[in-house]
Amino acid sequence: MADSVFGRRLSRRTMLRGGVATALSLGGLAAVGACSPPKGAVGEPARKEPRPDYYPSDYGKLVEASKKEGGSLTIYSNMDSYNWEPILAGFMAHYPWIEEINTTNFDSSEVFQRHMAEASKARARASLLVSGDPISWRQMSEEDELELYESPEESKLPEFGKALPGVYVFSSDVILIAYNKLELSADEYPDSLESIARMTEQDEHRFKNKVTTYSTDSGFGLAIHLSYYRGLERAGKDPWAMYDRLLPITRAEESSGPMVDKIATGEYLAGYFMSSTIVI
Missing domain, CATH: 3.40.190.10 (Periplasmic binding protein-like II)
Incomplete structure (x- = not known):
């Protein structure tokens, strides 16, 4: 065959x-073209809320430092633009100096293929990867390609929410x-x-x-x-x-x-x- x-x-x-x-969760994200959405697919933008009190006391320094990194972000994902709309609207309300966020709608394996091709030439563009390809997540982890960021929200996630160090479950579909x-x-x-x-x-x-x-x-x-x-x-x-x-x-x-x-x-x-x- x-x-x-x-x-x-x-x-x-x-x-x-x-x-x-390995049997990882079906959706994951890590640090490293649009069509019309179906009716009812886009929810309300995430609300702007005060920073929770369980965040580190020096978290504000991290936020301030981000203002020096430019006003745009790129996310390689396997989700359509309308899936991102309420998330990005809420994010940009919190951090208005982020003026542009570009997202992709690749298939799950292409997310990694594109990132690795660019990284091999020291041209990596994506700050965040979102993909449902557990094999590639495992490979990225084993090759130390992930930023081992520990989110202050980690303790609030369900048990399956942290698939690997630096990899968090994005959604359960x-x-x-x-x-x-x-x-x-x-x-x-x-x-x-x-x-x-x-x-x-x-x-x-x-x-x-x-x-x-x-x-x-x-x-x-x-x-x-x-x-x-x-x-x-x-x-x-x-x-x-x-x-x-x-x-x-x-x-x-x-x-x-x-x-x-x-x-x-x-x-x-x-x-x-x-x-x-x-x-x-």
Whole structure:
């Protein structure tokens, strides 16, 4: 089988090939093109609040020093600009000398590829990286590429909020099933992996290569599959039972964008383990 499963059928072999990665949280951030947002996707800007009393007494010096570093910031991320709007509006209200913040909407692995390519030429532009690729976070940590900043907010985070030294969980996102309502009848709309498997088994010819999910070549996809696998394992269930039913009819993609587009056009009829930030 080819090294890449992009646009190809998944199998036990390709799933196992990716199964050696660490299970970090699906979203992370560390120090180191826009489209219209869906209705209701942009919340109110973060409110300007006084600095909490648990911050270090000399924290103000850090803030004052930032005024000498220029009025712009660059964030390499796998989030669209509308996801950033309320965050950046609140940040710039607190720190008005920051006049411009540039964000990207790369795929999870491209965040690191771009940063490392620039860093190798001593031209690193990004101050902050946000990505759901746990493999690259682990690699960055092992290669001492991260600024080991300890946030005053660290004690307020949930247990899973600090994935690695210098890496904090940015958000906890729901993973979804998506389907084409025009191509499926109402009684076929899937609401679980079991319903997808049962539906496809009833008409395998119709659904062959018409269901999609993340490739395990994608760090984000691998984290999802590995989390599902280990969750079933901890529950004493056979992790392969559902995969054995789904993989023969599944074609893999490396990011949610192509999955959503192909479901919308009818090339795929359904997809599972999809990113809610893209689907919604």
